Amino acid sequence: MRFYKYFLPTIFIILLFTSKCDKKIPITEFEDDFQEYKSEPRIEAVLNTTDLQESVVRIDRTILVTDTSLYDGRDNDGDWVGYEDLNGNGKWDEGEPLNDDIGDDIDGSEGMREPEGGRGDNQPTEGEPHVDELDEILPQIHDSSFSVTLYEKVSGEKAIDFKWTSKADDFSYIENPETEIEETVTYGGYIPDKIYIDSIDYSKEYEFEFSKEDTAITGSVAPIRPAVFQDSPNATQSGDTLVFERNSMGKVIWETQREASVYWIIVKRIYSPDSIEIVDDRAMISVAEDEDGNRIGKDFADLYAPGLYKWEVLVPSMAYAKYFYSNLPIRDKDLNNLRDQYGNVVLGVSGSVAISSTYVRVTNGE
Secondary structure, three states: OOHHHHOOOOOOOOOOOOOOOOOOOOHHHHHHHHOOOOOOEEEEEEEEOOOHHHOEEEEEEOOOOOOOOOOOOOOOOOOOOOOOOOOOOOOOOOOOOOOOOEOOOOOOOOOOOOOOOOEOOOOOOOOOOOOOOHHHHHHHHEOOOOEEEEEEOOOOOEEEEEEEEEEEEEEEEEOOOOOOOEEEEEEEEEEEEEEOOOOOOOOOOEEEEEEEOOEEEEEEEOOOOOOEEEOOOOEEEEOOEEEEEOOOOOEEEEEEOOOOOEEEEEEEEEEEOOEEEEEEEEEEEOOEEOOOOOEEEEEEOOOOOOEEEEEEEEEEOHHHHHHHHOOOOOOOOOOOOEEEOOOOEOEEEEEEEEEEEEEEEEEOOO
16 A cells, blocks of 8 residues: 555646635636646656555646636536435425535635535536546546656666556545545556665665656655654553553654654554554654754654554655645745756656554553
């Protein structure tokens, strides 16, 4: 399972917003303003240093919200669900489940434009769930025409050849908050085809190369070592599991090299081998340094209900961390490390992630 499903795929779009208007303006009226716009690649290349086979590269083309060939206001994949006519009178009545037939989602209060309607009319309406949603748009913006390779930067030796697949990975999300039904979306990307190295050398720098026709894009990767879990003064060790009494202020503690200033934490509750639930999924920063300058991360473990958990600590490389946690513009040269053959900034990032995990059991202390 690739970790990238926790970072939902994004689509680079131009947003146009006019506040305090009382009339809807069709987005297509702005098409003349973008006649000179040319679609360009947006790349997210991530080397998984602790499991090379789980590395992945996503390359999408940028689009405009004026592109009505994509945003056509229709339910193209047939997953829109209308209201339930429980009394059989052929119309929606108050109290009957609307499902996706909730009308557009524009608030008509405080001077904003009035909703278009469409609520309970048994017809898919622009703005309703499952109309122009992710699983309709994503397959149409993927670019599968690149050749992708990872090299050891100094020697130029190949490390990994990648291949395109329409099912690189998937992620789950809720399209309709009214129904709260979680859905799974599969997206395309490049995954390892041939791996020429046994493991990553953390003392070396690597470089992605993305090429097609007259385009050559490169992105460097300076991998950071994975986190190393430390002894906790409030825990006992039972095999491969840390045991904490609930409300003992027990913490999972780990150490990383100085360059690792941020982490991504995923906490999974294990009910059985076939029943695992993600109960926490968030970013955090290091909280201290040791005498050698290494970063120390800590996370409370005993605040969770009694049970068995798995703590995963994801350590991104510096470029990848800045990309996700910075407010700098996406074309900022300090944030973005992708360049074409002319030295121009290319949208996206290349980076790495190292993943460490430990099991944690929380007890009642009885």
